[in-house]
Amino acid sequence: MLRKIILSVLGVALILGAFLVANYLIANKHKPKPVVPKVVKTVLVQNVQNTTVPLVIAANGNLVAKERVELYSEVQGIFQRGSKLFKPGQKFNRGETLIRLDASEYYASVQSAKSDLYNSIAAIMPDLRLDFPEVYQKWQTYLNSFDLNKTTPKLPEISAEKENYFITGRGIVSAYYNVKNLEQRLGKYRISAPFNGILTEALVTEGSLVRSGQKLGEFINPSVYEMEVAISKSFADVLKEGEAVRLTSLDNLKDYQGKVSRINGSIDATTQTITVYIEVEHEDLKEGMYLEAQLDAEKVENAIEVDRNLLLDSEEIYVIKDSLLDVISVKPVHFSDEKVVLKDVPNGTLILKKPVPGAYAGMHVKAANTSEIPEAVQ
Structure with a gap:
């Protein structure tokens, strides 16, 4: 009997709980959903x-001296010490001696050849006086101006055919050109500066033996530089020589004013670009510096x-x-x-x-x- 009462109470409780849950769900079914605020970005x-x-083309490259000379020796000799050291960073003015090789032995052979030429001309003077008196005086004047310690003067102009046969037959002309050839080679024992510049590379030192064809160093003009840049071929018809270019150093953010000095006439088949050379002058610039260029191409x-x-x-x-x-x-x-x-x-x-x-x-x-x-x- 007690068991039936307990089961009846549990049944009533379950029915009542289900009724309450159902009413709660029905009451919340129509509750409005929360509105999410709309975010508007500023x-x-x-x-x-x-x-x-204006279209500006950006390019970059390294500076290279516009005037550069690679020094090579065409003769052999001992490198003699000069008035200035042959060292990197040494400055030379135009015409100053960069390198001087010992030419004493070769100089003696040149003097010997000049002496032979002088003697050959002196030997024909009596014959010229007798057979060609009209040309005797100009050859005498030539002999009087002949100085073994100076450059051999040019031979007198030969005007007559007989005079030409006579002078040539005595070997005077061939001896003269042989002397001039030796003098030209003697001048190669001294290399002078072609312009005001600075030595950037020195591969020999004083007292060393220099051989023919040996590279001695490099000499540049540090006042004018060029930068080679590659530009798309589409700008080949708008870039012009002389146009101003702004160059910027990425290290110190300094600006320099340059100009387009040359434009290559051919297009690189691999990269389809043209090479443009930009010239720039400034005392702060050094060879090898990396700069960025801004070129004005055209206007859109x-x-x-x-x-x-x-x-x-x-x-x-x-x-x-x-x-x-x-x-x-x-x-x-x-x-x-x-x-x-x-x-x-x-x-x-x-x-x-x-x-x-x-x-x-x-x-x-x-x-x-x-x-x-x-x-x-x-």
């Missing part, structure tokens, strides 16, 4: 005004310049219409490291000034600088 915008945009009419990260892969940019983001197609005409030049963007269009993370077409935004927003858009 963005920087700009009002498009198409203008003429009715275009704008924006950050590259504003251009989408689909060649579109975001615009703002009625506080919503939208996209329009554009035509990029030139890319630089950070900027891109665009065409086909109507004047008055409101575009982003800085990229917006997570942006999409239809996104609600708020312009930060509302003063630039046209009334029609507001």
Whole structure:
């Protein structure tokens, strides 16, 4: 009997609990869902005004001295000490002796050949007096001006045919040119500075034996430099010699003014680029310095310049219409490291000034600088 009472009470309790749960669920079925507040991002915008945009080509390279001489020896001899040391960094003025080799032995052979020439001419003087009295005086004058310690003077001009046969038959002309050849070679024992400059490389020292064909060093003019840069072939018809170029040192951020000195006439078949040479002068510059060049190529009419990260892969940019983001197609005409030049963007269009993370077409935004927003858009 007690068992039946307990079961009856539990049954009533279960029915009552189910009734209460059902009423609770029914009461909460029509409760309104919480409203998620809509987030509107604030963005920087700009009002498009198409203008003429100059295209600037960025390039870089290392400076090389425009005037450079590699020193080689054409003769053999002992390197003699000069008035200045033959060391890197040593400065020389135009005409000063860079290198002097011992030429005493060779100098003696030159003097011997000059003496033989003098004797050969002196030997024919009696015959000239008898057979060619009209030319005797000019040859006598030549002998009187002949100085073994100076450069051999040019032979008198031979005017008559008989005189030519007579002089040539005595070996005078061949002896003269033999002497001049020896004198030319004697001059190669001394190498002088072709311009005011500085020695950048020295491969020999005083007292060492220098052999024919041996490289001795390098000599440059440190006042004028050139930089070789590679430019896309598409700019081959717009770059001109003499155009100003702004050069920037990446180390100290200094600017230097240069100009286009030469443009290669051929295009590199591998890279499809042309080589442009930029000339620059400044006392702070050194050979081997790395500089960045900014070349003015051409001007693009009715275009704008924006950050590259504003251009989408689909060649579109975001615009703002009625506080919503939208996209329009554009035509990029030139890319630089950070900027891109665009065409086909109507004047008055409101575009982003800085990229917006997570942006999409239809996104609600708020312009930060509302003063630039046209009334029609507001």
